[in-house]
Amino acid sequence: MSASPSQRLLVLNAGSSSLKFAVYEISDTGADLALRCRGQIAAIGTAPRFTAADAAGHPLEVEQASGPLPAIPTHAAALAVVLRWLDASGNGGALVGVGHRVVHGGTGFTAPCRLTHEIIEELAALEALAPHHQPHNVAAIRALAQQRPGLPQVACFDTAFHATQPLEARRLALPPAYAEKGILRYGFHGLSYEYVVQRLQELSDGRLPERLVIAHLGNGASMCAVRAGRSIATTMGFSTLDGLLMGTRVGSLDPGVVLHLLRGGMKHRQIEDLLYNKSGLLGLSGISGDMQTLLSAEDPQAAAAIDQYCYVAMRHLGSLAAALGGLDALVFTGGVGENAAPVRARICADAAWLGLVFDPQANAAGNPIISRIKSPVTAWVIPTDEARVIARHTRHLLGL
Numbered sequence: 288m289s290a291s292p293s294q295r296l297l298v299l300n301a302g303s304s305s306l307k308f309a310v311y312e313i314s315d316t317g318a319d320l321a322l323r324c325r326g327q328i329a330a331i332g333t334a335p336r337f338t339a340a341d342a343a344g345h346p347l348e349v350e351q352a353s354g355p356l357p358a359i360p361t362h363a364a365a366l367a368v369v370l371r372w373l374d375a376s377g378n379g380g381a382l383v384g385v386g387h388r389v390v391h392g393g394t395g396f397t398a399p400c401r402l403t404h405e406i407i408e409e410l411a412a413l414e415a416l417a418p419h420h421q422p423h424n425v426a427a428i429r430a431l432a433q434q435r436p437g438l439p440q441v442a443c444f445d446t447a448f449h450a451t452q453p454l455e456a457r458r459l460a461l462p463p464a465y466a467e468k469g470i471l472r473y474g475f476h477g478l479s480y481e482y483v484v485q486r487l488q489e490l491s492d493g494r495l496p497e498r499l500v501i502a503h504l505g506n507g508a509s510m511c512a513v514r515a516g517r518s519i520a521t522t523m524g525f526s527t528l529d530g531l532l533m534g535t536r537v538g539s540l541d542p543g544v545v546l547h548l549l550r551g552g553m554k555h556r557q558i559e560d561l562l563y564n565k566s567g568l569l570g571l572s573g574i575s576g577d578m579q580t581l582l583s584a585e586d587p588q589a590a591a592a593i594d595q596y597c598y599v600a601m602r603h604l605g606s607l608a609a610a611l612g613g614l615d616a617l618v619f620t621g622g623v624g625e626n627a628a629p630v631r632a633r634i635c636a637d638a639a640w641l642g643l644v645f646d647p648q649a650n651a652a653g654n655p656i657i658s659r660i661k662s663p664v665t666a667w668v669i670p671t672d673e674a675r676v677i678a679r680h681t682r683h684l685l686g687l
Contacts (some may be wrong), residue, residue: 295323295380296681297373298674299366300388301427303419305329306365309674310378313687320678324378328365335359337368339378347376362423363430370434384439386681387428388478388673390420390527392444393469399447399680402428402440410442416469417527419563441681448477451517456610459525472529474521476503476621478673480511483620485676486669488516490655496616496665500607502600503671504630505621506534506576510600512607520610522603528562532599534576537566539599568592578623578630597630601637614641614664619657620671631657635666 293312300307307327311320324347326339335358339347349372359365373379387402393413400406407428414421428440449457457472459465480501488495499513508531512520522530522539532538540562548558569576571592574584578596581589608614617638619631628650635645635657644662646654658666 293381294383294687296320296678296687297379297382297385298387298677298681299385299427299431300674300677301362301423303423304331304333306331306362306369306427307674308369309678310373310380311675311678312380313383313682320675320682322675323380325674326369328359328368331359331362331365335365337372339372347378361430362426363433366427366430367434382435382438383687384441384681384685385431385435386441386443386677387424388445388677389424389428389442390445390475391417391473392442392446393473394471396442396444397447397450399441399443399677399684401684402432402442404432406442407432416473416525420527439685441677441684443478443677443680445475445477446473448480449474449511449518449521452519452521456520470525472521472524474509474511474518475523475527476507476509476511476521477518478676479503479620479671480513480518482672482676483618483669484513484516486672487616487618487667490667490669498608498611498613498615499618500604500611500614500616501618501620502604502624502634503621504531504600504619504624504627507536508533508621508623510603510607512610514611520607522607531603532571532596533567534578535564535567535569537562537570568596571595578627582627582629593630593633597633597637600634604634604638604641608641614638614643616665616667617643618667618669620669625668625670628653631666631668638664638666 296311298309305327309325310323312323313320322342324339324341329336337349339349341347359368389410391413411425431440459470459472483501495516497515500510501513502510507527509521509523511518528536530538545558567576568581572581572589574586574589575581581593623630632650635643642663643666644659646657646659650657655668656665657668
């Protein structure tokens, strides 16, 4: 099925209080998708803010195109505003499909798929496995099915990239009955890892490093060990809490701490709020969960929080290098990985024992390669683009 240049794909990423979107134009020449615009509605349910930009990052008018921003209590209401603006501004064009980021695919969804009513119900049944993400992903899917019932939808899963991991990397040391209930290590940020692998291969003239660790460092953070382009281990596990110290999430934690808090009288919801929203950099510093804020703060607690962040990252990097049997390349991506040069410098310095010879000048300049030319281990900074991965999968599945 061929596509005219006017045909476009919409990509949606629904968060707990936000709806991010991007529109890509399809070329009938077979060329890669061209970004037309991207944006988001933030603070859904409180004080919503609608921003949009063109492919070059220049702000686009949103108030004049769609009128004064109404109250937006739900993701369905946010989607209606986005669709109305896309139509009014001409950025929607002839939408022919929509791709969604879906955080959890469970054990049954290990590749992108075209959505049906039955599959939507299966994804809703997985909400207990990712309660802070999955309900919002599903809400956006349901809303679009109601508002544009004839528009085909595709789901792309953050867990799918890690389906190649061996059993010993996925299984928890619990009786088999729990694994049968879906209590396994899944891993997340898979769409980001997929993009970085593709992009690194392009930048390396098709020669992908055999033993690669990708560090997706953002408000949510994880690392992944990639051998020959396939995930073999990752720091996140059953939930998005595990592994690295994050903006507000605790990272690896002795489960005995949770039992102790329960015995001390804390309720389930209180513990959940503590581990997801009040820990990590925010909890340690008492100032903020934002790395740039902490880097600019002249405060000993902020400095101590950054020290611990880098220390935990170094510990996990060593673990993943062990799983790979060595290291050929390290890639930084995500908001912190792409923008926080001091954090990259600390982690690279700690990785000297693995053979990484760091280049401070290249790092400070924001170069794509931040290791010395003759370094046995190459260090990269590659901006991620999960939306483009979703758009590519959507195009392929819809035969466009």
